[in-house]
Amino acid sequence: MSPAYPELEVRFRRIGALAAAGAMLDWDAATMMPAGAAEARIEQLAHLALTRQEYLTRPEIGDLLDRAEAERAGLDAWQAANLREMRREWRQATALPPDLVEALTRAANRCELRWRKARPDNDFEGLLPLLEEVLRLTAEKAKALAAATGRAPYDALLDLYEPGARSAAIDLLFDDLAAFLPGFLARAVERQARQPQARPPAGPFPIERQKALGESLMRELGFEFERGRLDVSAHPFTGGVPDDVRLTTRYDEADFTKALMGVLHETGHGLYELGLPKAWRLQPVGSAPGMALHESQSLLIEMQLCRSRAFLEFAAPAMRAAFEGIGAEWEPANLARLYQRVAPGLIRVDADEVTYPCHVILRYRLEKALLAGDLKLADLPGAWRAGMRDLLGIEPPDDRDGCLQDIHWPSGAFGYFPTYTMGAIAAAQLFAAAKRQDAAIEPGIARGEFKPLLAWLRREVHGRGHLHHTDDLLRLTTGAPLSVEPFKAHLAARYLA
Amino acid sequence: MSPAYPELEVRFRRIGALAAAGAMLDWDAATMMPAGAAEARIEQLAHLALTRQEYLTRPEIGDLLDRAEAERAGLDAWQAANLREMRREWRQATALPPDLVEALTRAANRCELRWRKARPDNDFEGLLPLLEEVLRLTAEKAKALAAATGRAPYDALLDLYEPGARSAAIDLLFDDLAAFLPGFLARAVERQARQPQARPPAGPFPIERQKALGESLMRELGFEFERGRLDVSAHPFTGGVPDDVRLTTRYDEADFTKALMGVLHETGHGLYELGLPKAWRLQPVGSAPGMALHESQSLLIEMQLCRSRAFLEFAAPAMRAAFEGIGAEWEPANLARLYQRVAPGLIRVDADEVTYPCHVILRYRLEKALLAGDLKLADLPGAWRAGMRDLLGIEPPDDRDGCLQDIHWPSGAFGYFPTYTMGAIAAAQLFAAAKRQDAAIEPGIARGEFKPLLAWLRREVHGRGHLHHTDDLLRLTTGAPLSVEPFKAHLAARYLA
Numbered sequence: 004m005s006p007a008y009p010e011l012e013v014r015f016r017r018i019g020a021l022a023a024a025g026a027m028l029d030w031d032a033a034t035m036m037p038a039g040a041a042e043a044r045i046e047q048l049a050h051l052a053l054t055r056q057e058y059l060t061r062p063e064i065g066d067l068l069d070r071a072e073a074e075r076a077g078l079d080a081w082q083a084a085n086l087r088e089m090r091r092e093w094r095q096a097t098a099l100p101p102d103l104v105e106a107l108t109r110a111a112n113r114c115e116l117r118w119r120k121a122r123p124d125n126d127f128e129g130l131l132p133l134l135e136e137v138l139r140l141t142a143e144k145a146k147a148l149a150a151a152t153g154r155a156p157y158d159a160l161l162d163l164y165e166p167g168a169r170s171a172a173i174d175l176l177f178d179d180l181a182a183f184l185p186g187f188l189a190r191a192v193e194r195q196a197r198q199p200q201a202r203p204p205a206g207p208f209p210i211e212r213q214k215a216l217g218e219s220l221m222r223e224l225g226f227e228f229e230r231g232r233l234d235v236s237a238h239p240f241t242g243g244v245p246d247d248v249r250l251t252t253r254y255d256e257a258d259f260t261k262a263l264m265g266v267l268h269e270t271g272h273g274l275y276e277l278g279l280p281k282a283w284r285l286q287p288v289g290s291a292p293g294m295a296l297h298e299s300q301s302l303l304i305e306m307q308l309c310r311s312r313a314f315l316e317f318a319a320p321a322m323r324a325a326f327e328g329i330g331a332e333w334e335p336a337n338l339a340r341l342y343q344r345v346a347p348g349l350i351r352v353d354a355d356e357v358t359y360p361c362h363v364i365l366r367y368r369l370e371k372a373l374l375a376g377d378l379k380l381a382d383l384p385g386a387w388r389a390g391m392r393d394l395l396g397i398e399p400p401d402d403r404d405g406c407l408q409d410i411h412w413p414s415g416a417f418g419y420f421p422t423y424t425m426g427a428i429a430a431a432q433l434f435a436a437a438k439r440q441d442a443a444i445e446p447g448i449a450r451g452e453f454k455p456l457l458a459w460l461r462r463e464v465h466g467r468g469h470l471h472h473t474d475d476l477l478r479l480t481t482g483a484p485l486s487v488e489p490f491k492a493h494l495a496a497r498y499l500a
Numbered sequence: 501m502s503p504a505y506p507e508l509e510v511r512f513r514r515i516g517a518l519a520a521a522g523a524m525l526d527w528d529a530a531t532m533m534p535a536g537a538a539e540a541r542i543e544q545l546a547h548l549a550l551t552r553q554e555y556l557t558r559p560e561i562g563d564l565l566d567r568a569e570a571e572r573a574g575l576d577a578w579q580a581a582n583l584r585e586m587r588r589e590w591r592q593a594t595a596l597p598p599d600l601v602e603a604l605t606r607a608a609n610r611c612e613l614r615w616r617k618a619r620p621d622n623d624f625e626g627l628l629p630l631l632e633e634v635l636r637l638t639a640e641k642a643k644a645l646a647a648a649t650g651r652a653p654y655d656a657l658l659d660l661y662e663p664g665a666r667s668a669a670i671d672l673l674f675d676d677l678a679a680f681l682p683g684f685l686a687r688a689v690e691r692q693a694r695q696p697q698a699r700p701p702a703g704p705f706p707i708e709r710q711k712a713l714g715e716s717l718m719r720e721l722g723f724e725f726e727r728g729r730l731d732v733s734a735h736p737f738t739g740g741v742p743d744d745v746r747l748t749t750r751y752d753e754a755d756f757t758k759a760l761m762g763v764l765h766e767t768g769h770g771l772y773e774l775g776l777p778k779a780w781r782l783q784p785v786g787s788a789p790g791m792a793l794h795e796s797q798s799l800l801i802e803m804q805l806c807r808s809r810a811f812l813e814f815a816a817p818a819m820r821a822a823f824e825g826i827g828a829e830w831e832p833a834n835l836a837r838l839y840q841r842v843a844p845g846l847i848r849v850d851a852d853e854v855t856y857p858c859h860v861i862l863r864y865r866l867e868k869a870l871l872a873g874d875l876k877l878a879d880l881p882g883a884w885r886a887g888m889r890d891l892l893g894i895e896p897p898d899d900r901d902g903c904l905q906d907i908h909w910p911s912g913a914f915g916y917f918p919t920y921t922m923g924a925i926a927a928a929q930l931f932a933a934a935k936r937q938d939a940a941i942e943p944g945i946a947r948g949e950f951k952p953l954l955a956w957l958r959r960e961v962h963g964r965g966h967l968h969h970t971d972d973l974l975r976l977t978t979g980a981p982l983s984v985e986p987f988k989a990h991l992a993a994r995y996l997a
Contacts, residue, residue, distance in 0.1 A: 247533060
């Protein structure tokens with residue numbers, strides 16, 4: 004009998020290609036597709052996903068995995084990691100009864116649809132029964148995944164987004180931050196009040212010029228437009244595949260600063276995709292280890308690099324030139340004050356980097372309690388208000404700007420939220436390590452020399468694909484697993500120094 | 501045992517969805533995709549095609565087809581036609597040995613790649629060995645399809661593009677035209693010489709305005725932008741799926757007339773797709789009966805309708821307004837002379853509607869002779885020159901503008917060419933029938949009232965999908981199978997009256 008592993012690579016190439024086709028169609032649906040095509044597109048995507056699922060759950064795949072694992076001694080590190088991820092994908096695909104998958108998909112679609120109306124209507128009561136059904140089925144899913152993976156139910160969901168992550172470890176990190184941030188925030192806000200006020204440049208800022216500026220900074224950072232594009236969508240995201248990276252943003256003619264930083268955020272995601280190991284295209288090991296590390300790359304570029312005073316020294320002339328700006332608003336010092344403003348707010352997606360983790364910790368704690376049955380969905384609005392008070396010192400006047408603000412739970416994505424803040428923590432940790440390991444990185448920033456940073460990221464992060472889970476990769480590149488100290492040090496340097 | 505036919509619909513829905521996903525990715529590759537993504541896209545498309553092929557050739561599909569055919573008495577006309585087309589797709593998928601499919605794909609890819617250089621280099625000798633390989637394998641494919649379908653080899657290829665078509669019938673139509681056109685062309689050119697010369701409006705014509713004008717005329721004709729788009733590609737085409745129709749064009753700032761008529765041509769294809777029967781999405785019977793009828797819809801809109809003096813009376817003010825045009829160039833009479841110019845030329849894709857069939861007849865005769873072994877590929881350049889002399893009275897100075905001009909043969913598409921002129925013939929036949937059957941159609945044109953025409957096309961052509969093969973549909977809607985007389989009458993009315 005011929006060795007099983009090479010045969011698995013052939014099978015997973017097909018599985019990867021079906022997923023890649025779906026990724027391109029997802030991008031198209033958000034950017035190009037006319038509204039009347041939605042039903043047809045949903046059907047195309049559903050059939051692609053089903054075909055992938057059927058292919059992945061064929062009996063011979065399980066047999067091949069068993070045999071390849073028995074023959075593991077003959078594999079190199081990349082192949083062994085690829086096999087590990089094949090098994091993980093297979094386990095997830097086979098762990099859930101098809102009826103449950105279908106019921107959950109249906110319930111989540113219904114709930115998400117209702118949520119789109121319930122949020123503007125501030126109608127938590129109306130959403131409640133549909134959300135209860137999603138939660139009930141998600142808890143079933145967590146149980147089934149837990150049985151298949153030997154994890155606790157919440158950790159089994161977490162593992163879908165961030166392989167290898169454990170809530171016990173996240174608890175430690177998040178409890179540390181939850182203790183640290185409220186006091187830190189107060190000091191940062193106090194210091195900010197003593198500084199000159201940030202003054203936003205006055206528009207209008209024509210969209211074509213915003214796009215040209217964004218693309219020119221993307222190029223400076225190393226984005227390759229031969230393998231990617233920048234377009235417009237209602238909700239900015241990075242889509243596509245590693246050789247065809249599709250970034251999106253949303254422009255506001257009255258304020259260029261938000262879209263620009265949004266573009267730079269997605270550029271971080273995009274650089275990651277572009278740098279994934281070429282030799283492992285369409286194989287499981289050829290992708291990122293999870294959402295946390297992916298988010299770390301967008302936040303490293305956006306928060307660590309592009310919101311820094313040094314970067315803004317470099318970028319200010321280009322911003323000014325793009326819009327023929329005149330006056331003190333265009334000085335790097337003012338731009339830095341704009342891009343480093345701190346203020347507790349109700350809405351997660353509008354939050355600055357100091358308050359953002361508070362929003363995430365709140366959601367993380369609530370979703371764990373919901374799944375464990377320790378919190379009833381009917382009590383969510385109250386628990387939300389209490390959590391906001393504790394963590395951010397403010398309270399939403401209604402559910403619209405409270406527990407109804409995010410699409411995640413209505414769409415069935417429990418276990419996703421913590422990856423945002425794990426990403427922010429990893430970004431600080433990786434950026435600190437990069438600057439420590441290559442002395443050329445930090446002084447280059449104000450001069451617009453990003454090649455040393457990109458080279459480090461390519462070598463230490465992007466090019467490693469999913470060879471290691473996130474914590475192991477961080478150990479290898481920074482000497483420690485995910486740790487909050489560099490993040491706290493970064494906040495202190497930026498907001499208290 | 502449950503009836504087989506409903507189960508087949510389920511299976512073919514999957515097959516149709518995989519093809520639909522491929523169609524969207526083809527469009528993206530031609531319009532949006534960055535150049536560096538080509539390799540990744542080829543792989544996605546190849547896996548989609550392979551998955552579709554594997555699904556279609558599963559043993560149970562053959563069994564289900566057998567059973568459904570035995571139970572055919574219980575089916576209505578649409579279901580029976582759908583079953584007929586399922587069997588046709590299955591037969592084509594199973595008729596060819598996988599080795600042959602792979603060898604042909606590879607040879608055609610190689611040959612097409614070489615052709616992209618050989619054409620500008622005027623290097624027929626260099627292309628010859630690769631083209632010989634493509635022809636050899638295509639002849640094998642024709643033989644295998646012939647054995648599976650009981651057709652002659654050339655007809656078996658024809659059947660891939662135009663189901664049910666027979667070269668014996670095409671010979672009669674084309675011989676008739678070949679006898680008629682050279683004399684007609686001489687008279688049309690002579691008459692044209694006695695008319696005032698057509699004067700092209702002077703540009704530049706900004707692309708944004710060309711696009712807006714094209715889209716406004718598309719809307720007037722009934723194109724629904726909720727289910728379609730207009731974009732730019734190097735080679736204009738109509739892609740996508742019936743609820744997501746993607747038209748493309750190519751603009752020239754110095755001349756708006758070509759892109760505009762190109763857009764109207766694609767609009768004809770697009771209206772057809774938009775009008776296909778909603779109840780049969782993703783099923784074989786839900787698509788067009790073949791390339792000839794599809795081309796008839798683009799040529800009906802472009803040639804029969806939009807190049808007519810009546811349509812130009814309607815459209816001239818919009819054209820003039822779009823570019824703030826002044827002067828006699830913008831008069832309908834001059835625009836009609838521009839859009840109805842006749843002149844024998846070397847290049848098929850630049851040909852007018854009088855000379856176009858001569859280009860097609862030449863290629864049709866040559867490809868039949870090549871496949872039959874009656875013409876050696878080495879003798880093709882000479883045979884081409886002789887045919888051009890006979891049919892058009894001119895001779896290419898080199899192969900670049902002779903037998904190297906088309907991508908069809910290098911890419912393995914033998915049997916496709918005749919559908920262009922079958923489409924032109926059907927367009928005239930359908931337009932004549934439409935005007936005869938609904939007296940509101942003709943007088944409405946100059947007033948921009950196209951609803952009666954679209955309603956007729958929806959009912960008599962688009963909405964019928966592939967319920968009938970082309971000849972049967974023409975019999976039903978016009979009272980006769982494909983016939984050249986309406987085409988000849990159209991030419992006489994436009995070019996000699």
